[in-house]
Structure formats: structure tokens, C-alpha cells
Amino acid sequence: MNFSSKLLEGAVAEFAKLPGVGQKTALRLVLHLLNQDKDDVERFSTAINKLRNEIQFCSVCHNIADQPVCEICSAPKRDRSLVCVVEDTRDVMAIENTSQYNGLYHVLGALISPMDGVGPADLEVDSLIERLRTDEVKEVIFALSATMEGDTTIFYLHKRLKDFDISISTIARGIAFGGELEYVDEITLGRSITTRVPYESAITR
Amino acid sequence: MNFSSKLLEGAVAEFAKLPGVGQKTALRLVLHLLNQDKDDVERFSTAINKLRNEIQFCSVCHNIADQPVCEICSAPKRDRSLVCVVEDTRDVMAIENTSQYNGLYHVLGALISPMDGVGPADLEVDSLIERLRTDEVKEVIFALSATMEGDTTIFYLHKRLKDFDISISTIARGIAFGGELEYVDEITLGRSITTRVPYESAITR
Numbered sequence: 001m002n003f004s005s006k007l008l009e010g011a012v013a014e015f016a017k018l019p020g021v022g023q024k025t026a027l028r029l030v031l032h033l034l035n036q037d038k039d040d041v042e043r044f045s046t047a048i049n050k051l052r053n054e055i056q057f058c059s060v061c062h063n064i065a066d067q068p069v070c071e072i073c074s075a076p077k078r079d080r081s082l083v084c085v086v087e088d089t090r091d092v093m094a095i096e097n098t099s100q101y102n103g104l105y106h107v108l109g110a111l112i113s114p115m116d117g118v119g120p121a122d123l124e125v126d127s128l129i130e131r132l133r134t135d136e137v138k139e140v141i142f143a144l145s146a147t148m149e150g151d152t153t154i155f156y157l158h159k160r161l162k163d164f165d166i167s168i169s170t171i172a173r174g175i176a177f178g179g180e181l182e183y184v185d186e187i188t189l190g191r192s193i194t195t196r197v198p199y200e201s202a203i204t205r
Numbered sequence: 206m207n208f209s210s211k212l213l214e215g216a217v218a219e220f221a222k223l224p225g226v227g228q229k230t231a232l233r234l235v236l237h238l239l240n241q242d243k244d245d246v247e248r249f250s251t252a253i254n255k256l257r258n259e260i261q262f263c264s265v266c267h268n269i270a271d272q273p274v275c276e277i278c279s280a281p282k283r284d285r286s287l288v289c290v291v292e293d294t295r296d297v298m299a300i301e302n303t304s305q306y307n308g309l310y311h312v313l314g315a316l317i318s319p320m321d322g323v324g325p326a327d328l329e330v331d332s333l334i335e336r337l338r339t340d341e342v343k344e345v346i347f348a349l350s351a352t353m354e355g356d357t358t359i360f361y362l363h364k365r366l367k368d369f370d371i372s373i374s375t376i377a378r379g380i381a382f383g384g385e386l387e388y389v390d391e392i393t394l395g396r397s398i399t400t401r402v403p404y405e406s407a408i409t410r
Contacts, residue, residue, distance in 0.1 A: 001302070004268050019237050030253075031294070043219065045249075
């Protein structure tokens with residue numbers, strides 16, 4: 001693209017580094033910011049800088065937090081015998097939104113992905129083991145993506161955890177509620193038949 | 206969404222103000238920035254602030270520029286008898302990319318849109334009239350979007366310009382090159398029949 005200004009080109013290049021944002025979208029976003037008040041743009045950039053510089057991670061579960069121990073880990077009403085292992089803060093938000101879970105979390109920060117150069121050492125595994133040693137944890141629930149990376153991570157963690165006296169579970173996989181059979185992919189449909197559940201336990205869930 | 210951190214919530218809210226960016230996309234972009242080096246995030250926010258605070262607009266054509274008179278307006282090789290009227294800097298970039306135009310530009314900054322509260326006073330019209338009075342302009346070309354707003358703006362500008370001894374033209378409208386007839390909308394197809402051109406002039410263009 002032929003930019004009429006180096007400043008414009010620089011700002012567009014920065015925006016285009018964001019995931020899923022191409023040159024044209026970046027230009028549209030930058031021109032939008034140009035039309036805003038200086039104070040609004042200042043507030044935008046300050047919010048980003050402040051987040052990056054002042055963000056903290058909970059020392060127990062590693063979720064993003066404003067204090068050393070996050071609200072969930074410090075809540076007295078939470079069931080401290082349950083730990084749900086997730087990839088990142090988005091998964092915590094998604095599970096919290098269901099209002100179906102009252103235990104604690106453990107945020108790994110990534111999934112094992114040899115293709116992307118992410119190994120077990122890049123995940124918050126040691127602190128999870130530490131929690132199992134000292135805490136009153138009775139069950140660990142894996143709530144990881146149903147992908148190759150998620151399965152690899154569960155396989156690895158299961159090996160590390162199997163000597164502890166705790167039960168290990170994964171969230172149920174199958175046909176989504178409201179999903180029509182003809183649009184479901186073959187692997188999900190095939191697995192949902194081989195891992196079928198008795199009718200009585202399905203309706204009481 | 207249940208954010209675990211006020212800082213995170215604030216940054217996501219700022220991103221979600223951008224056009225076409227919803228809460229989920231905003232969260233994805235913010236988490237991406239959180240994973241970057243502090244220097245990279247600093248560079249991102251600095252580029253935006255610098256653009257907003259130091260940007261200049263060409264005093265002749267009102268395009269975004271790094272100097273008081275933009276590169277196009279100050280280029281000696283440009284045909285100063287042609288002025289192409291466009292909405293914003295993206296249109297200048299699009300026309301420059303074609304390498305088919307060697308005249309000057311005039312950036313209106315907006316199109317007349319009563320629905321959005323944009324009237325003629327919000328457009329750079331007076332300075333266009335001023336250029337026609339003092340400059341050596343022989344032809345004004347309207348290159349505005351083929352929308353209600355574009356047509357309204359052309360109608361208004363045409364009234365303001367018709368007493369000047371200049372020719373006024375608009376860019377050609379019709380079927381796009383490579384376009385298949387059956388997929389063209391009815392208005393474009395109908396207009397392209399009523400405004401048909403002699404075969405000889407069509408192939409020499």
C-alpha cells in the first residue's frame with residue numbers, strides 16, 4: 001500500500017501484527033482512531049500499557065488477577081477439593097459463565113505443542129503438583145480443548161498425577177445440546193456412540 | 206463477561222470500541238498483547254499516540270501527510286489541471302495503486318449523510334471552491350462511492366461548481382472487469398445498459 005504518511009504507515013503496521021488483523025482492517029481501525037478525540041486515543045493506549053505493566057497472576061492458580069491471590073482462590077465459599085485444569089483465562093471465564101462449577105482452577109498458560117515449540121516446561125505443571133501435595137484436593141478435572149494439543153497435554157499430566165490419591169476426570173465430550181446429527185463431524189459422532197451413557201444417567205445430569 | 210481483573214476488563218472495553226471488534230475479539234487481541242514483550246506493547250501504544258498527536262493534513266488537498274503540503278500536491282510531475290475529489294485517504298491510496306491517474310486530489314473527509322448528521326459544512330468544500338478560483342484546474346473528477354451518500358454529495362458539489370469554467374466528470378460505473386452477468390445486481394446491470402458506450406470507445410479505453 002502507498003501510505004501518504006510514515007506515521008500512518010507505522011500505526012497500521014503495529015495494528016497489522018495483531019492476530020486476524022490484515023493491512024486493510026488495520027488501516028480502517030487506525031483511521032477510526034484518528035477521528036476520535038485525543039483524550040480517547042490517550043485512554044486507549046494507556047489502558048493497554050497499564051495492563052501490560054501492572055498485570056498480576058494469581059500465585060495459586062496463575063489466572064490473571066489484580067491481587068497476589070485471585071478472587072476465586074481466596075473465596076471462602078468455593079469447594080477447595082476440586083481443581084479444574086484449563087489452558088487460559090478465557091476458559092475460566094467460559095466455565096464461570098455456566099454457573100455450574102464451584103471449585104478452584106489451575107491455569108496452565110499453554111498446551112503442549114511440539115509443532116510450535118511448546119513443551120511441558122512451558123506449562124504451570126510443577127505448581128499444580130505442589131498444590132496436590134499440600135492442598136486438600138480430592139479431584140482434578142481436565143477442561144482442555146478437544147484437539148491434538150489438548151489430548152497430548154492430558155496424556156502428559158495424567159502420567160504425572162497418577163501416583164497421587166486423587167480422582168482424575170475430563171469434561172464430557174459428545175454432541176452439543178441443540179446440535180443436529182447430520183451436521184456433526186464423524187469423529188465426534190463416532191466417539192459419542194462408543195462412549196454412550198445409560199439413559200437414566202443422561203437425563204439426571 | 207466475568208473478568209478476573211479490572212485492568213483486563215478496561216483494556217478489553219477500549220478495544221471493543223473499535224469498529225467491527227466485539228467483546229470476544231477484543232479479549233483475544235488483549236491476551237495476545239499480554240503475551241508480547243513490554244517493549245512491543247510500548248511500541249504499539251506509542252505508534253497510536255504519536256499518530257494522533259503529530260498527524261498533519263495537507264493544506265491543499267487535506268490528505269493525511271507528514272508535511273504541510275503532501276507529496277502528491279508538491280510533486281512537479283503531476284498534472285495540476287486535474288483534481289480528483291474523494292472521500293478519504295483510503296480512496297487516494299486505492300487510485301494511486303492503479304497507476305492510471307497523474308493529477309491531484311481533493312479529500313472531502315466525509316460524504317453528506319443527513320441520517321448520520323453530516324451536512325455540507327462538515328466537508329472540505331470551501332477550500333475546493335478556493336482551489337478552482339486560484340488554481341489552473343481544468344477538470345474536476347468525482348470518485349465517490351456509488352451509494353446514496355456519494356450521489357447526494359455529487360449532486361450538491363455539482364450545483365456549487367457549475368458556474369466555473371471547468372469540465373466535471375465522474376468515474377465510470379458499470380460491470381466490473383471479470384464480473385459474470387448473472388451475479389451482477391439489477392440496478393448496476395440496468396444502468397450499464399442505459400449508459401452503454403460505442404464499441405470502439407470501449408475497447409480503446
